[in-house]
Amino acid sequence: MTVPAFLGLAALSFVLMEPVTYAVHRWVMHGPGQTLHRSHHRPPARGLEANDLFPVGFASLVGVALAVGFNVPGLAWLVPIGTGVTLYGLAYGLVHDGVVHGRLPAVRRLSNPYLRSLAAAHRVHHLFGGEPYGMLAPFVPARVRSRAAAVDRHPLDRSSGSTPSHVPTLR
Numbered sequence: 377m378t379v380p381a382f383l384g385l386a387a388l389s390f391v392l393m394e395p396v397t398y399a400v401h402r403w404v405m406h407g408p409g410q411t412l413h414r415s416h417h418r419p420p421a422r423g424l425e426a427n428d429l430f431p432v433g434f435a436s437l438v439g440v441a442l443a444v445g446f447n448v449p450g451l452a453w454l455v456p457i458g459t460g461v462t463l464y465g466l467a468y469g470l471v472h473d474g475v476v477h478g479r480l481p482a483v484r485r486l487s488n489p490y491l492r493s494l495a496a497a498h499r500v501h502h503l504f505g506g507e508p509y510g511m512l513a514p515f516v517p518a519r520v521r522s523r524a525a526a527v528d529r530h531p532l533d534r535s536s537g538s539t540p541s542h543v544p545t546l547r
Contacts, residue, residue, distance in 0.1 A: 389460025
Protein backbone atom coordinates (compact mmCIF):
# COMPACT_ATOMS: atom_id res chain seq x y z
CA MET A 377 0.00 0.00 0.00
CA THR A 378 1.30 3.44 -0.89
CA VAL A 379 1.80 6.10 1.76
CA PRO A 380 -0.92 8.37 0.28
CA ALA A 381 -3.37 5.44 0.22
CA PHE A 382 -2.47 4.55 3.82
CA LEU A 383 -2.91 8.16 4.98
CA GLY A 384 -6.16 8.56 3.03
CA LEU A 385 -7.67 5.40 4.46
CA ALA A 386 -6.54 6.34 7.99
CA ALA A 387 -8.01 9.86 7.61
CA LEU A 388 -11.28 8.48 6.22
CA SER A 389 -11.48 6.02 9.13
CA PHE A 390 -10.89 8.85 11.61
CA VAL A 391 -13.70 10.94 10.09
CA LEU A 392 -16.13 8.01 9.86
CA MET A 393 -15.63 7.25 13.56
CA GLU A 394 -17.78 10.25 14.52
CA PRO A 395 -21.02 8.75 13.11
CA VAL A 396 -19.98 5.35 14.48
CA THR A 397 -19.42 6.93 17.90
CA TYR A 398 -22.79 8.67 17.69
CA ALA A 399 -24.54 5.38 16.88
CA VAL A 400 -22.76 3.38 19.58
CA HIS A 401 -23.35 6.09 22.20
CA ARG A 402 -27.00 6.55 21.22
CA TRP A 403 -28.13 2.97 20.65
CA VAL A 404 -25.71 0.87 22.70
CA MET A 405 -24.56 2.99 25.65
CA HIS A 406 -28.01 4.54 26.12
CA GLY A 407 -29.63 1.23 25.22
CA PRO A 408 -28.52 -2.27 26.24
CA GLY A 409 -25.19 -0.95 27.62
CA GLN A 410 -26.75 1.61 29.94
CA THR A 411 -25.92 -0.48 33.00
CA LEU A 412 -22.24 0.29 32.41
CA HIS A 413 -22.72 3.76 30.92
CA ARG A 414 -24.91 4.97 33.79
CA SER A 415 -21.77 5.26 35.94
CA HIS A 416 -20.62 8.05 33.63
CA HIS A 417 -23.80 10.08 34.23
CA ARG A 418 -23.45 9.97 38.01
CA PRO A 419 -21.28 12.24 40.12
CA PRO A 420 -17.71 11.14 39.42
CA ALA A 421 -15.83 8.93 41.79
CA ARG A 422 -12.07 8.83 41.92
CA GLY A 423 -10.43 6.31 39.69
CA LEU A 424 -12.21 4.10 37.21
CA GLU A 425 -15.92 3.84 36.50
CA ALA A 426 -17.85 0.96 34.92
CA ASN A 427 -18.21 3.04 31.73
CA ASP A 428 -14.43 2.73 31.24
CA LEU A 429 -15.01 -0.82 30.07
CA PHE A 430 -16.33 0.56 26.77
CA PRO A 431 -13.03 2.05 25.56
CA VAL A 432 -11.17 -1.03 26.80
CA GLY A 433 -13.47 -3.21 24.70
CA PHE A 434 -13.21 -0.93 21.66
CA ALA A 435 -9.41 -0.81 21.90
CA SER A 436 -9.31 -4.59 22.16
CA LEU A 437 -11.30 -4.95 18.95
CA VAL A 438 -9.01 -2.51 17.15
CA GLY A 439 -5.97 -4.36 18.51
CA VAL A 440 -7.27 -7.61 17.07
CA ALA A 441 -7.97 -5.93 13.72
CA LEU A 442 -4.44 -4.49 13.67
CA ALA A 443 -2.92 -7.87 14.50
CA VAL A 444 -4.90 -9.47 11.68
CA GLY A 445 -3.95 -6.66 9.29
CA PHE A 446 -0.26 -7.07 10.06
CA ASN A 447 -0.28 -10.85 9.87
CA VAL A 448 -2.86 -12.06 7.38
CA PRO A 449 -2.02 -11.69 3.68
CA GLY A 450 -4.59 -9.60 1.83
CA LEU A 451 -5.89 -7.88 4.96
CA ALA A 452 -3.22 -5.18 5.27
CA TRP A 453 -5.95 -2.56 4.66
CA LEU A 454 -6.99 -3.15 8.29
CA VAL A 455 -3.79 -1.42 9.44
CA PRO A 456 -4.62 2.10 8.17
CA ILE A 457 -8.22 1.66 9.31
CA GLY A 458 -6.99 0.60 12.76
CA THR A 459 -4.60 3.55 12.77
CA GLY A 460 -7.41 6.03 12.01
CA VAL A 461 -9.70 4.47 14.61
CA THR A 462 -6.88 4.55 17.18
CA LEU A 463 -6.16 8.22 16.48
CA TYR A 464 -9.87 8.99 16.83
CA GLY A 465 -9.95 7.11 20.13
CA LEU A 466 -6.94 9.08 21.35
CA ALA A 467 -8.55 12.39 20.36
CA TYR A 468 -11.86 11.34 21.92
CA GLY A 469 -10.17 10.31 25.17
CA LEU A 470 -8.14 13.51 25.42
CA VAL A 471 -11.17 15.70 24.74
CA HIS A 472 -13.83 13.74 26.63
CA ASP A 473 -11.95 12.43 29.64
CA GLY A 474 -9.22 15.07 29.71
CA VAL A 475 -10.69 18.42 28.75
CA VAL A 476 -14.42 17.93 29.39
CA HIS A 477 -14.37 15.78 32.54
CA GLY A 478 -10.92 16.71 33.88
CA ARG A 479 -9.88 13.08 34.43
CA LEU A 480 -6.49 13.61 32.77
CA PRO A 481 -4.64 16.35 34.67
CA ALA A 482 -2.15 16.98 31.87
CA VAL A 483 -4.86 18.17 29.46
CA ARG A 484 -7.76 19.30 31.63
CA ARG A 485 -6.76 22.98 31.39
CA LEU A 486 -6.44 23.05 27.60
CA SER A 487 -8.80 25.58 26.16
CA ASN A 488 -9.65 27.10 22.82
CA PRO A 489 -12.98 27.95 21.16
CA TYR A 490 -13.33 24.50 19.57
CA LEU A 491 -12.65 22.62 22.83
CA ARG A 492 -15.00 24.95 24.73
CA SER A 493 -17.76 24.27 22.18
CA LEU A 494 -17.22 20.49 22.53
CA ALA A 495 -17.35 20.77 26.32
CA ALA A 496 -20.53 22.86 26.13
CA ALA A 497 -22.20 20.33 23.83
CA HIS A 498 -21.25 17.45 26.12
CA ARG A 499 -22.62 19.33 29.12
CA VAL A 500 -25.95 19.53 27.28
CA HIS A 501 -25.84 15.75 26.86
CA HIS A 502 -25.29 15.37 30.60
CA LEU A 503 -28.12 17.76 31.39
CA PHE A 504 -30.77 15.75 29.58
CA GLY A 505 -29.26 12.35 28.71
CA GLY A 506 -30.07 12.86 25.03
CA GLU A 507 -28.65 14.81 22.10
CA PRO A 508 -25.86 15.34 21.33
CA TYR A 509 -24.36 11.85 21.24
CA GLY A 510 -21.37 12.76 19.06
CA MET A 511 -18.13 14.05 20.54
CA LEU A 512 -15.68 15.65 18.11
CA ALA A 513 -18.39 17.09 15.82
CA PRO A 514 -21.54 17.07 17.95
CA PHE A 515 -24.80 18.40 16.60
CA VAL A 516 -26.94 20.12 19.22
CA PRO A 517 -30.45 20.80 17.89
CA ALA A 518 -31.65 24.39 18.42
CA ARG A 519 -34.56 23.25 20.64
CA VAL A 520 -32.10 21.43 22.92
CA ARG A 521 -29.72 24.42 22.99
CA SER A 522 -32.52 26.75 24.07
CA ARG A 523 -33.75 24.27 26.68
CA ALA A 524 -30.19 23.98 28.08
CA ALA A 525 -29.79 27.77 28.21
CA ALA A 526 -32.69 27.91 30.68
CA VAL A 527 -30.99 25.49 33.12
CA ASP A 528 -28.88 27.12 35.80
CA ARG A 529 -27.04 24.05 37.12
CA HIS A 530 -23.76 22.74 35.77
CA PRO A 531 -24.17 19.05 34.88
CA LEU A 532 -20.48 18.25 35.31
CA ASP A 533 -20.06 19.96 38.68
CA ARG A 534 -17.87 17.61 40.70
CA SER A 535 -18.79 19.20 44.02
CA SER A 536 -22.58 18.97 43.86
CA GLY A 537 -22.79 15.36 45.03
CA SER A 538 -26.22 15.10 43.45
CA THR A 539 -27.21 12.64 40.79
CA PRO A 540 -28.40 14.33 37.59
CA SER A 541 -32.15 13.98 37.24
CA HIS A 542 -31.91 12.05 33.98
CA VAL A 543 -29.86 9.12 35.31
CA PRO A 544 -32.76 6.71 35.96
CA THR A 545 -34.23 7.38 32.52
CA LEU A 546 -31.23 7.07 30.23
CA ARG A 547 -32.45 6.83 26.65
